[in-house]
Amino acid sequence: MDYLTNLGETFFDWKIIGDVLPSMFAVGLPNTLVLAISSGIIGTMLGMLLALMGISRNPVARWIARGYTDIFRGLPAILTILAISLGFGPVLREFTGITSPYPMGVAALSLISSAYIGEIFRSGIQSVDKGQLEAARALGFGYGPSMRMVVVPQGVRRVLPALMNQFIALIKDSSLVFTIGVTSRERELFQIGQDTAANTGNLSPYVAAAIFYLALTIPLTHLVNWIDARLRTGRAQDRAEKIEPDEAAAVVGKGAHG
Amino acid sequence: MSQFSSGSLEAKGIHLAFGSNRVLRGIDLNVPAGTTASVIGPSGSGKSTLLRVMNRLIEPDAGDILLDGTSVLKENPDILRRRIGMVFQQFNLFPHKSVGENIAFALRKLRKLPKDQARAEALEQLDLVGLRHKADVRPSTLSGGQQQRVAIARALAMKPEVMFFDEATSALDPELVKGVLALMTDLAQGGMTMVVVTHEMGFSRNVSDTVTFMDAGVVVESGPPGQIFDAPQTDRLQRFLSDVL
Numbered sequence: 171m172d173y174l175t176n177l178g179e180t181f182f183d184w185k186i187i188g189d190v191l192p193s194m195f196a197v198g199l200p201n202t203l204v205l206a207i208s209s210g211i212i213g214t215m216l217g218m219l220l221a222l223m224g225i226s227r228n229p230v231a232r233w234i235a236r237g238y239t240d241i242f243r244g245l246p247a248i249l250t251i252l253a254i255s256l257g258f259g260p261v262l263r264e265f266t267g268i269t270s271p272y273p274m275g276v277a278a279l280s281l282i283s284s285a286y287i288g289e290i291f292r293s294g295i296q297s298v299d300k301g302q303l304e305a306a307r308a309l310g311f312g313y314g315p316s317m318r319m320v321v322v323p324q325g326v327r328r329v330l331p332a333l334m335n336q337f338i339a340l341i342k343d344s345s346l347v348f349t350i351g352v353t354s355r356e357r358e359l360f361q362i363g364q365d366t367a368a369n370t371g372n373l374s375p376y377v378a379a380a381i382f383y384l385a386l387t388i389p390l391t392h393l394v395n396w397i398d399a400r401l402r403t404g405r406a407q408d409r410a411e412k413i414e415p416d417e418a419a420a421v422v423g424k425g426a427h428g
Numbered sequence: 429m430s431q432f433s434s435g436s437l438e439a440k441g442i443h444l445a446f447g448s449n450r451v452l453r454g455i456d457l458n459v460p461a462g463t464t465a466s467v468i469g470p471s472g473s474g475k476s477t478l479l480r481v482m483n484r485l486i487e488p489d490a491g492d493i494l495l496d497g498t499s500v501l502k503e504n505p506d507i508l509r510r511r512i513g514m515v516f517q518q519f520n521l522f523p524h525k526s527v528g529e530n531i532a533f534a535l536r537k538l539r540k541l542p543k544d545q546a547r548a549e550a551l552e553q554l555d556l557v558g559l560r561h562k563a564d565v566r567p568s569t570l571s572g573g574q575q576q577r578v579a580i581a582r583a584l585a586m587k588p589e590v591m592f593f594d595e596a597t598s599a600l601d602p603e604l605v606k607g608v609l610a611l612m613t614d615l616a617q618g619g620m621t622m623v624v625v626t627h628e629m630g631f632s633r634n635v636s637d638t639v640t641f642m643d644a645g646v647v648v649e650s651g652p653p654g655q656i657f658d659a660p661q662t663d664r665l666q667r668f669l670s671d672v673l
Contacts, residue, residue, distance in 0.1 A: 309534045320522055
């Protein structure tokens with residue numbers, strides 16, 4: 171029973187958890203959100219650019235997008251974050267006087283996520299029937315407007331769930347920014363947990379951080395599922411009028427015995 | 429009297445190859461203003477490709493295309509395509525836009541009509557194909573025949589001088605073919621210049637002014653429907669007709 175009591179105290183020391191909560195709310199949560207949201211937005215914009223380059227008719231653009239994606243998807247996130255921050259941090263300081271590595275953390279997360287988001291967008295755009303581009307062009311739209319107004323909106327809609335999953339991954343990956351050594355006001359959830367754990371010799375601060383992460387990611391995961399289901403059933407409802415009775419019955423009928 | 433501002437269309441010596449695959453080998457096609465030319469032939473003969481070359485969705489390797497007597501190869505292809513309406517086998521309506529918006533959208537963006545005027549014209553076009561009451565639903569709720577009629581309305585809304593139909597009834601259930609063919613017949617009789625790639629021999633014989641039979645990238649025979657269907661000159665056309673009729 172001693173072991174159980176020990177484990178309980180190691181992970182669930184409520185006093186320590188209570189003590190760490192204020193700084194998690196005041197510092198950790200805002201920083202995690204700023205890191206995830208800003209790199210999510212930049213990553214989405216860069217990702218769209220990569221996707222359009224990846225399907226462009228210009229071989230140089232395709233080649234650049236391919237190379238970029240291969241590199242940033244192929245590297246461990248922590249390596250990219252360290253290399254970008256330590257490598258470009260001094261350059262940033264030189265030109266802007268900003269000494270904090272925090273912006274470089276955002277940049278590194280953006281670069282990483284854009285490689286994944288680019289692939290998500292590309293697969294969505296390429297899944298749109300070729301007839302859509304042809305129809306838009308036949309009406310008299312140029313290639314650019316056809317893509318922008320007809321093809322891309324349909325492709326993006328299809329990959330919204332995958333895009334949301336990428337954002338969830340970004341919330342978790344933002345914890346890696348602790349490796350670049352930010353100031354105490356710039357610490358995100360994980361680092362506050364880690365620092366407090368080091369100070370108290372107890373793992374309960376990690377549990378507090380975990381609760382924060384789960385409070386962010388679990389609702390988002392369910393939001394993804396909800397969007398996904400809505401996109402699917404939305405289409406099914408659209409078609410409902412056209413479905414023949416025997417077609418609708420097939421699921422229960424033939425399927426059940428098969 | 430034509431209710432459309434139809435133009436003539438002429439293709440001269442069109443050649444096109446995809447790598448070593450020579451899809452079109454010197455095609456000539458002459459469609460006087462206000463007439464309907466149907467193009468028949470076996471699958472893979474290059475009929476659909478010919479349509480796409482004539483509105484420059486695919487650029488020809490050689491030859492010329494004259495719209496209203498003027499070569500269009502030097503023109504901006506986007507402007508050219510506004511003058512030629514095209515209807516596809518798979519309808520290709522935009523699924524993320526309502527039926528009305530499928531039509532109004534191009535009017536706003538390309539003909540630069542103000543929003544309410546674009547909407548009004550879209551409804552007017554839908555009225556002509558009997559689907560005004562479907563303006564606010566998504567295309568996927570319509571039957572194939574209705575979708576194809578919307579696609580025709582969408583093309584007509586651009587006030588084209590020529591209409592292309594690429595096997596417009598091939599993807600339809602048999603009972604829905606009639607309505608679309610009736611609409612196409614109305615257009616032809618209204619004086620629209622039309623090029624109709626089709627497997628509907630009845631339509632080809634009864635509605636078109638000329639019939640062109642293509643096989644393996646060349647025009648094998650061309651002439652008025654009576655001649656093509658009742659007195660085919662070549663073996664290939666005779667064989668084709670005995671296969672499809």
